[in-house]
Amino acid sequence: MKLGFGFYRHMLNPENMAFARQCGATHAVVHLVDYFKKGANSENPANDQPTGNLGGWGHAGDPGKLWTTAELLVIKNQLNTAGLEWEAIENFDPAHWYDVLLDGPRKREQLENLKTMIRRVGEAGIPIIGYNFSLAGVCGRLSGPYARGEAISLGMNGPVDDPVPNGMVWNMVYDGNAPTGHLPLISHDELWKRLEDFLDACLPVAEAAGVRLAAHPDDPPMPTMRGTPRLVYQPQLYQRLLDIRRSPANALEFCLGTLSEMTEGDIYEAVECYSRQQAIGYIHFRNVAGKVPHYHETFVDDGDIDMLRVLSILRQNNFDGVLIPDHTPQMSCSAPWHSGMAYALGYMRAALDSVNRILTMKSQS
Numbered sequence: 360m361k362l363g364f365g366f367y368r369h370m371l372n373p374e375n376m377a378f379a380r381q382c383g384a385t386h387a388v389v390h391l392v393d394y395f396k397k398g399a400n401s402e403n404p405a406n407d408q409p410t411g412n413l414g415g416w417g418h419a420g421d422p423g424k425l426w427t428t429a430e431l432l433v434i435k436n437q438l439n440t441a442g443l444e445w446e447a448i449e450n451f452d453p454a455h456w457y458d459v460l461l462d463g464p465r466k467r468e469q470l471e472n473l474k475t476m477i478r479r480v481g482e483a484g485i486p487i488i489g490y491n492f493s494l495a496g497v498c499g500r501l502s503g504p505y506a507r508g509e510a511i512s513l514g515m516n517g518p519v520d521d522p523v524p525n526g527m528v529w530n531m532v533y534d535g536n537a538p539t540g541h542l543p544l545i546s547h548d549e550l551w552k553r554l555e556d557f558l559d560a561c562l563p564v565a566e567a568a569g570v571r572l573a574a575h576p577d578d579p580p581m582p583t584m585r586g587t588p589r590l591v592y593q594p595q596l597y598q599r600l601l602d603i604r605r606s607p608a609n610a611l612e613f614c615l616g617t618l619s620e621m622t623e624g625d626i627y628e629a630v631e632c633y634s635r636q637q638a639i640g641y642i643h644f645r646n647v648a649g650k651v652p653h654y655h656e657t658f659v660d661d662g663d664i665d666m667l668r669v670l671s672i673l674r675q676n677n678f679d680g681v682l683i684p685d686h687t688p689q690m691s692c693s694a695p696w697h698s699g700m701a702y703a704l705g706y707m708r709a710a711l712d713s714v715n716r717i718l719t720m721k722s723q724s
């Protein structure tokens with residue numbers, strides 16, 4: 360298993376890359392979407408995970424501007440110079456696939472664009488694209504002094520049912536001039552059908568390009584959020600996602616925090632089940648306390664999940680991918696985000712070391 364560091368787009372610079380390497384990371388997961396292009400009513404702080412109000416995180420990118428191989432290679436070279444390998448891109452830009460999510464008029468064209476970008480990601484030698492097939496996206500969370508020592512973290516305190524306005528999907532505005540109104544109500548089956556269309560179009564291209572498409576579970580994992588259905592809100596729904604289209608490219612962006620927030624199942628059984636199937640692309644290695652609709656994010660060593668137990672299951676099933684902290688509580692100092700990441704990575708490195716040593720000792724005795 361390998362330690363990775365997640366970079367938001369605006370944090371991609373030589374100093375942060377050196378910081379990641381100094382923390383012990385050897386791999387990088389990069390968000391190419393800029394979540395922090397603020398809209399009129401966005402409250403998104405630039406040095407934390409993206410949050411926002413009902414108006415979303417901010418504005419999506421340019422639908423006509425696809426990722427290019429050249430631009431990917433520039434970032435890859437910067438990472439390599441800092442001593443990091445580029446393991447995954449996290450998330451498509453809503454601007455590139457809003458009508459794939461919404462089954463809208465530009466769906467065919469956008470599926471072709473996704474295929475083009477997947478080929479380019481393969482050309483650049485990046486093995487995984489993480490995605491989150493969700494209409495409401497990550498939403499409905501509150502920020503407060505919920506973690507140890509009153510560190511600021513995120514949590515949920517009850518469902519959020521305010522509908523998603525037209526022109527917004529996946530918590531970002533793709534059309535600021537959309538007519539007033541809200542996304543139409545659709546069923547869970549309709550959303551699964553849209554996912555199947557996406558997988559049918561993209562999996563063959565991904566297989567040929569040597570790229571795995573790795574699905575994040577719905578965060579927060581509620582059956583519905585903001586009046587829209589969710590796909591993976593219980594651990595066994597990941598199995599449905601794998602079974603609808605069996606392919607080595609149909610994989611999981613395995614978020615331990617989100618899985619632990621689910622009301623059913625057992626986190627260790629889920630880790631066992633999906634790592635045994637070699638379905639895990641990479642892992643969001645973070646911890647939480649509680650379950651939806653009442654939970655909060657914690658320091659990695661301070662939540663409901665026994666992280667060492669998770670690591671030993673992963674090791675026994677020969678998981679050899681990358682673990683990243685995803686996000687952490689903000690620590691009280693002049694660099695709240697960086698210190699949170701450094702703390703998480705230090706813990707992860709020590710935890711990996713101990714699990715490796717214990718299992719090596721066991722196998723020798």
Ligand SMILES: [Mn+2]
Pocket residue numbers: 575578614616617643685
């Ligand atoms: Mn996650």
